[in-house]
Amino acid sequence: MEKTPFLETGFLITEEDFINMSLTRQKYSTPKENRLILRILGFIAVLCGVAAYIVLGGNIYQIICWILLIAIGLFALFYYDVINPSMTRKQAKNFYNFNKNAITSKTVRFYDDGFQIDSDNYKLSVPKKFIYTAVESKSTILIYLDKNDFCFIPKRVFSDEQLKQIQDFVHSKDPDKYHEIVM
DSSP: OOOOOSEEEEEOOOHHHHHHHHHHHHHHHSOHHHHHHHHHHHHHHHHHHHHHHHHTOOSHHHHHHHHHHHHHHHHHHHIIIIIHHHHHHHHHHHHHHHHGGGOOOEEEEEETTEEEEEESSOEEEEEGGGOOEEEEOSSEEEEESSSSOEEEEEGGGSOHHHHHHHHHHHHHHOGGGEEEOOO
């Protein structure tokens, strides 16, 4: 007897889906502590550069050093919020456009004991016990099988009720394994 999925949907990954997946993965994989430390160092560099410029002044070479210190500080301050997402978005867009002919439609089925993804190229069945963690952003769900391997599903293919079913599916394994990312 064949199992019946409690949820099934099909989709084709769009450029926007791929960009959102890349941004979600990048944000999830960067520890909050790293972002905080870089912001603090950036703030300190800006503060030192401004203070040195005001208090010490100096010749043109010293002023250029203070301005460079301020610029480095601003770079560090805005790296994770502006610079890195912009670079990630550009890289994802380029990667998608280079490989778009290889992208095929996928069908995802969720069962009580796992999930399955079918495409033209492969068929993947994952028992629930092998789900490492799941990450949800405003547009994407990433289901990790280990620290590096994951499956992603764009949220646009689900209704609110279906999204709740997926959240419950992952929560039933371990509530601490479900992460929401604010983008």
